[in-house]
Amino acid sequence: MSPGQSTLLDALRAFAAHCVLLGHILSLSIFPELRTGLGDLGVVIFFVLSGFLIASTSTAKADRSRYLFQDYLLDRAFRIFAPYLPALIAVFILDGLTLRFSTVQTYAEYFTLKDFTASLLMLQQFPPGIILDEWFGLNAAKLSTFGSARPFWTVANEWWLYVCFGMIFFSIVSKHRKTGFVFLLAAAIVPVFNFVAGTGDGLSLLWVVMALMGVFYARRPGKTGANMPDIKVPDSKLNIILTMALICTLLLAVVRFLWISYLHPSLAPGTPVVYDFNLYVLIAFAMSLMFFLVRQIENPLGHKSIRFLAGYSYSLYLIHYSIIYFCDALELGPKGKATRLLFLYLLCNVAAVLLWALFERHHRRLRYWVSGRPDRQGS
Numbered sequence: 315m316s317p318g319q320s321t322l323l324d325a326l327r328a329f330a331a332h333c334v335l336l337g338h339i340l341s342l343s344i345f346p347e348l349r350t351g352l353g354d355l356g357v358v359i360f361f362v363l364s365g366f367l368i369a370s371t372s373t374a375k376a377d378r379s380r381y382l383f384q385d386y387l388l389d390r391a392f393r394i395f396a397p398y399l400p401a402l403i404a405v406f407i408l409d410g411l412t413l414r415f416s417t418v419q420t421y422a423e424y425f426t427l428k429d430f431t432a433s434l435l436m437l438q439q440f441p442p443g444i445i446l447d448e449w450f451g452l453n454a455a456k457l458s459t460f461g462s463a464r465p466f467w468t469v470a471n472e473w474w475l476y477v478c479f480g481m482i483f484f485s486i487v488s489k490h491r492k493t494g495f496v497f498l499l500a501a502a503i504v505p506v507f508n509f510v511a512g513t514g515d516g517l518s519l520l521w522v523v524m525a526l527m528g529v530f531y532a533r534r535p536g537k538t539g540a541n542m543p544d545i546k547v548p549d550s551k552l553n554i555i556l557t558m559a560l561i562c563t564l565l566l567a568v569v570r571f572l573w574i575s576y577l578h579p580s581l582a583p584g585t586p587v588v589y590d591f592n593l594y595v596l597i598a599f600a601m602s603l604m605f606f607l608v609r610q611i612e613n614p615l616g617h618k619s620i621r622f623l624a625g626y627s628y629s630l631y632l633i634h635y636s637i638i639y640f641c642d643a644l645e646l647g648p649k650g651k652a653t654r655l656l657f658l659y660l661l662c663n664v665a666a667v668l669l670w671a672l673f674e675r676h677h678r679r680l681r682y683w684v685s686g687r688p689d690r691q692g693s
């Protein structure tokens with residue numbers, strides 16, 4: 315992967331996190347009940363990036379040396395949980411203060427030991443509980459995301475995707491490991507349910523598609539560093555073709571968005587709709603074209619700043635919603651719309667940088683300290 319491609323992926327990751335942040339600031343605090351679709355767009359971009367990167371890096375590591383399922387699972391667990399657990403505790407504190415010092419009760423019903431445990435174990439929105447609740451009215455069986463940690467549902471979805479991918483991938487590439495069918499079936503409950511139902515309308519399926527692309531990319535013929543398979547077209551003409559294809563794809567994505575949101579005679583709800591598989595395909599294809607277009611950039615502009623913004627994007631995703639909710643409930647910060655937007659935007663970013671500095675950026679060190687082994691693969 316070239317420096318240009320790496321920086322592009324970092325930029326998209328940072329862009330996605332800030333889309334989610336701005337979407338929630340606008341809909342929760344500035345223009346209550348307004349749906350912008352920005353948050354959903356950010357989630358879709360995250361899933362496209364996650365599927366591709368997890369699969370391509372895992373394939374490259376497995377091809378390069380002895381990289382086993384337990385190595386993979388430890389990498390993913392520490393990457394996910396290093397900031398996730400502190401963020402969950404922060405949500406507990408913020409929501410507790412909200413319940414104690416304000417009359418706002420928006421997420422009080424989810425401030426329970428059951429939902430805290432469910433979020434801790436990545437079982438929020440567990441399909442059997444949803445089915446029992448929807449079909450038989452057994453609300454007690456439903457496991458929800460804890461308190462105001464509303465974005466955490468995507469993390470649980472991705473975690474089980476990681477586990478399933480690892481079990482299947484390493485059972486194929488390893489001569490010694492065979493996946494236990496029962497364990498795979500248990501781990502697949504959440505992502506398979508999301509293929510056809512649940513929040514996100516097929517985001518798990520999008521992840522799987524991008525994971526397959528990641529494996530093919532890592533094992534593409536004739537790969538040398540960042541080079542792609544040889545195409546008998548001059549670079550200048552190829553770049554023009556790719557640019558035109560990218561513009562057309564983005565236009566199609568805009569048209570699809572407008573159609574399903576506002577123009578469809580029977581399905582359009584009159585509010586932004588981003589969770590749509592046709593739109594997923596167009597977004598993923600546009601991102602793939604961008605990835606190919608920047609393949610020859612060796613010294614991308616602003617790569618250090620972009621890497622920093624991308625570095626704490628996961629922490630920002632985890633903590634921002636509860637901070638916005640807390641500030642609104644206790645009426646903290648300026649009242650003007652523009653100044654409040656800036657206040658919440660900066661506050662969430664500062665909090666995310668602190669979470670990243672204290673926990674997230676140490677996930678590799680924690681992983682190899684716990685395992686008692688040096689980093690053999692890099693990360």
